[in-house]
Amino acid sequence: AQKVTQAQTEISVVEKEDVTLDCVYETRDTTYYLFWYKQPPSGELVFLIRRNSFDEQNEISGRYSWNFQKSTSSFNFTITASQVVDSAVYFCALRGIFGKGTRLHILP
């Protein structure tokens, strides 16, 4: 069975601090895809990134970066120089299997 665990239920940081959201997954598949989604207070769900299991290269997009480590079954998400607009619930997923999410508060 597949499983995604986001151990951090809620995190608060002061604006401009860096923050890392953890994601650990379980799957027996040799080929799989991992995702991160953002749900801001307005409620919509926004796709952020997809990573396939063949590619362990880290990904950077502006202030966002993702660290995929197959050896530890982790796919962590770092926000550098956080901003208030980053406040949201962030979900890690294996296709249709979502973690319970991490609620991130960025304090001004």
Add this chain to the structure above:
Amino acid sequence: TAGITQAPTSQILAAGRSMTLRCTQDMRHNAMYWYRQDLGLGLRLIHYSNTAGTTGKGEVPDGYSVSRANTDDFPLTLASAVPSQTSVYFCASSDSITGGQFFGPGTRLTVL
């Protein structure tokens, strides 16, 4: 481009009644999904469809049915609603079974 639309936006339903939540996408995506979101439980997959004409069960399919007669539409039916089906329902689509999912705005359903 509308992306994905869901209707209704919200609904209050008496227990025992049936209801269909509508979902339409205009991106010509092959795969579509239905999730429910409950506080503390995250998003749970109800049913999915990898391509028109096929459907599959997700993590919590009981009490729900779906159909995928064409690429664009993926309705979710509650045959006889129960209070535990009170939730926010999200429809999503992806270009392929491995693609990132794009979500509709959600339907808030209350079953009394």
